[in-house]
Amino acid sequence: MNAPSNPDDSHIHHGRVLSVSHSILAMLGLCFVVMLVAIDQTVVGTAMPTIVAELNGFELYAWVASAYFLTSIITVPIFGRLGDFYGRRYFVIISIVLFTVSSVACGLAQSMLQLVFARALQGVAGGMLVGTAFACIPDLFPSTQVRLRWQVMLSSAFGIANAIGPSLGGVLTEQYGWRSIFYVNVPIGLLSLYFVWRYLPLIRHHQAERIRLDWQGALLLVLGLACVQLLVELVPVHGANIWMLLLGLVGGVAFALLMWWEQRCVEPLLPPAMFRNPAQVALFIMATGLGFVMFSILFYAPLALQGGLQMRPQEAGLLVTPMVVSITVGSILNSRIVTRLSRPSRMLMVGLLLLLLTCAGLVLLDSHTPTWLFVCYTAVGGVGIGFIMPNLTIFSQEIAQRSMVGIATATLQSARMVGGMLGATIVGTLITYHYGNLVVALHTSVDASASTMLTDPQLLMSPERQALFLEHVPTIGQTVLSSAREALLQAVNFGMGLVLLVILCGFFMLRKVATIQFLKRR
Incomplete structure (x- = not known):
């Protein structure tokens, strides 16, 4: 295989030089892997009402998503570390x-319980994919400058999949x-299996003769994260009772x-040395905050549009789409600017400022906000995420x-x-609580049955429920519904206020990463 003319665009793996074309085909396989995960996450939400209508079991509605996230969160760091030991190629193939x-098992499910279990299995595979595929990039491209240019392919694949996912789910x-x-x-x-099998090289950084796997650490991590997930899901439903306190205690003891x-393990799953670096810890905290902000906006901006502003789901989806498209735009711009x-770390500051502007606009969102201004808010926020997300990984x-690139990326x-x-x-709980408090004043205007319907925000997004509500309150029903929509908008504004505070906390973390430079690997 002939080496390309630009030495930065080729490198040696197991004694042979990978050409640009070989690297492109390997990256193409990883792009299909990213699209596999991203499309799956976005199409399911669109189809969930139809799924529940056919399979019943509404009480398991949330667990279709939760089962996937729980197993994904657990397996990402585990397989990220195993990839450092054994190489990532085989894990990527197995996970695909x-x-x-x-996915086929999900499509064949005959009950909601079967679907939940199939989604949990799918989450294991998704965690393996995320934990290993993203860490393949520094294996293929050791130079940071070259890596940033190639990572645009992954960012573009992720953005395209997110952009088409909701619409594709509706059409299918x-x-x-x-x-x-x-x-x-x-x-x-x-x-993705064809390209990864054919072109992704096997690279191992850990050369120990006998590898000791930290299964004890893996089990403790599983237990701790499972307790966190269950607490997040169950506390809003059951409150802080003795069982929730016990669950929290078990999780705290596990961590x-x-x-x-x-601290005592020879080959730890989460190396303590990785957490002794204040900049690395700051990046992990900022990644947590970015997830908090991004998913809060993607989940609850459509709620404000559909429930508060009476838009159809398709219209709301189109207005949120600029945000996910702009993530790709921001990532491309970032790759051109950051190495210069x-x-x-200034790119992180610019990204945080753009997100701050977006959340400030959502806090002030009301029924008089022009559609074009909302689109500007979401587009600006997407560019901000594009400035932050790839840099957190690169830094x-x-x-x-x-030897710790895999576990650092996976963490x-x-x-x-x-x-x-x-x-x-958390934001959903705040919105529901605040909405409930705001509509209390409306209960005196309606009978008991209508009052019960009014406490559920789903009323504002379901024409069937609204028609039933108007049968109970024929004279002032429309006025009450208008007041409820205003209450929902105010509740979303309240929830976005918490998101705003999380962004402000991100500025404090910037001090820890301000000195990061792009260094050449030895």
Whole structure:
């Protein structure tokens, strides 16, 4: 194989030089992997009402998503570390096969419980993919400057998948049934499997003769994260009762034992040295905050549009789409700018400022806000995320030792998932609580049955429920509904206020990463 003329665009793996074309085809396989995960996450939400209508079991509605996130969050750091030991190629291949098979299992589910279990299996595969695929990039491109240019391919694939996911889910569900949204993963999985199997090289950084796996640490991490996930899901439903307190205690003990054990383990799953670097810890915290902000906006901006401003789901989806498209735009701009800066962390500051502007606009959102201004808010926020998200990964990989790149990347991805999980749940709880308080004054105007319906924000997004409500309150029903919509908008404004505070906390973390430079690897 002939070496390309530009030495920065080629490098040696196991004694042979990978050409530009070989690297492109390997990256193409990783792009299909990213699209596999991203499309799956976005199409499911669109189809969920149809799925529940056919399979029943509304009480398991949230667990279709939660089962996936729980197993993903747990497996990302585990397989990120295993990839450092054994090389990532085989784990990427296994995860593609498992993800494709579990997608078929989701499509064949005959009950909500079966679907939840299939989604949990799919989450294991998704965690393996995220934990290993993203860490393949520094393996293929050791030079930071070259890596940033190539990472645009992954960012573009992620942005395209997110942009088409909701619309694709709606079209497939309407034309071919909800099961087709899972079957669409099969051709994407086969494409990614071909390119990864053919072109992704096997690279191992850990050369120990005998590898000792930290299964004790893995089990403690599983237990701790499972307790966090269950607390986030169950506390809003059951309150802070004795069982929730016990669950929190078990989780706290698991994390305490994990910290104690990792200090004494020969080959720890989460190397303590990685957490002794204040800049690395700051990046993990910022990743958690970014997940909190991003998922809060993506989950609850559509709620304000549909419930507060009476838009149809398709209209709301189109107005939020500029945000996910702008993430790709921001990532491309970032790759062109960040390596030219003497202080690359300035891109994080610009990204935070753009997100701050977006959240300030959402806090002030009301029924008189022009549509074009809302689109500007979401587009600006997307560019801000594009300035932050790839840099967190690049900076973390730059700080980490070569043998810890996989676990550092995986920990960063897990932190963002945990932040998204917390943001979606905490902000949702605040919105529901604040909405309930605001509509209390409306209860005196309606009878008991209508009052019960009014406390559920779903009323404002369901024409069938609204028609039933107007049967109970025929004279002042429309006036009451208008007041409820204003209450929902104010509740979303209140929830976005918390998101604003999280962004402000991000500025304090910037001080820890201000000195990061792009260094050449030895």
